[in-house]
Amino acid sequence: MIKAAKFLSVQALCIAGSLLPATHAARAQPVLRVCIDSSSPTAARDQAVADRVARQAGLTLAVTPFNGGSGDDDGVSAKEFRAMLTSACELVMGYPVDTAGPALPPGLLATKPYAQTGFVLVTAPGETARSLSDLPNGTEIAVTYETAPNLYFARHGNVLADVHMSDAETMQTIASGKVKAAMLWRPTVDEYEAHPGAVNLGVFPLDEPHARYDVVALYLPRSARQAESFNATKISVDASAPAAGLPALFTDTQAKAGYAKFLGNCAQCHGTHLEGRSGPALKGPNWANAKADYTVGEVFTVVSQQMPATGPGSLEHADYEQIMAYLLQQNGYPAGDKPLQFDQATMSKVKLLYHGS
Numbered sequence: 001m002i003k004a005a006k007f008l009s010v011q012a013l014c015i016a017g018s019l020l021p022a023t024h025a026a027r028a029q030p031v032l033r034v035c036i037d038s039s040s041p042t043a044a045r046d047q048a049v050a051d052r053v054a055r056q057a058g059l060t061l062a063v064t065p066f067n068g069g070s071g072d073d074d075g076v077s078a079k080e081f082r083a084m085l086t087s088a089c090e091l092v093m094g095y096p097v098d099t100a101g102p103a104l105p106p107g108l109l110a111t112k113p114y115a116q117t118g119f120v121l122v123t124a125p126g127e128t129a130r131s132l133s134d135l136p137n138g139t140e141i142a143v144t145y146e147t148a149p150n151l152y153f154a155r156h157g158n159v160l161a162d163v164h165m166s167d168a169e170t171m172q173t174i175a176s177g178k179v180k181a182a183m184l185w186r187p188t189v190d191e192y193e194a195h196p197g198a199v200n201l202g203v204f205p206l207d208e209p210h211a212r213y214d215v216v217a218l219y220l221p222r223s224a225r226q227a228e229s230f231n232a233t234k235i236s237v238d239a240s241a242p243a244a245g246l247p248a249l250f251t252d253t254q255a256k257a258g259y260a261k262f263l264g265n266c267a268q269c270h271g272t273h274l275e276g277r278s279g280p281a282l283k284g285p286n287w288a289n290a291k292a293d294y295t296v297g298e299v300f301t302v303v304s305q306q307m308p309a310t311g312p313g314s315l316e317h318a319d320y321e322q323i324m325a326y327l328l329q330q331n332g333y334p335a336g337d338k339p340l341q342f343d344q345a346t347m348s349k350v351k352l353l354y355h356g357s
């Protein structure tokens, strides 16, 4: 016995010796382990974000795919998340949290948001409506049983519910043209749109309770260091990633009033068409691009605190709101029925990317 043990230990030493260089290398480049739902249409985006975090933090990325079963209402349970975070990874990507009241699985923490998702209004080709209140009286809207959008009918007397038992069925109903509109969970629509031959539908975020979600990564308290790396990484959500609809952040009235005020206060330096003069251009792919990685809040803060350069902060709050509405409209953002408000605009994390043509 003793002999055997001795033999073993010598052999173990030899093995350890032969492995030393590899172990050493692994230590020099620590690993960031993430779990990604490979069944989600946003898996590629989740992977790109994780790549970026690892690169900036000098970590080697190790991805463990899992099947969250898209289309299945049950999804992944809190217990399964915990199991993954205990054994397979430090971060689980792609978890949606309601912006109205973030609810996380018990015991788990969330990184900063790295994308937006939620329930969207989907409209048939040729429809001009961009929100529920735009739809003509009596319009039937396909919706999935027991999802938040069922509550919106009570707030909008002009529309009627056409209830289906699954997201797949609701998606099919709007895609086949049986209804003019539907309300769906955005990833369901993204998944549909990824198929060749998909009908070109309108997709607009809903400005309703419990419709807006932030996408975060989940972690356990013991992975706080990895979460810190995540939060320290500047993340630009690729404009070409599946994210069809843009949020409506201002009203048409604001944008129109904003144009007049822009001419009066800003155009002398930024040009009458935002093309730039002594001040930089404020429109187009050379300005609001993924590299610049602006949020609406960052740009609005510059505008409201440093502009006009001749009198920083000298305009009324309403003037800044309107000018910002004009600036967003010119960069391809849609008008909606809720006005842009000063404090909300200052804090907005919505990406400002040029979406015009």
Ligand code: HEC
Residues within 6 Å of the ligand: 262, 265, 266, 267, 268, 269, 270, 278, 279, 280, 282, 287, 299, 302, 303, 307, 308, 309, 310, 323
């Ligand atoms: C007297 C000239 C002048 C006027 C008037 C002026 N700006 Fe500027 N603006 C500038 C200059 C110059 C810069 C660049 C400053 C810098 O980068 O440090 C700038 C920068 C900006 C930026 C930041 C652009 C970026 O990419 O960093 C925004 C946004 C902006 N201005 C908006 C406005 C708006 C809106 C108004 C009107 C309310 C306005 N400006 C009025 C000269 C002006």
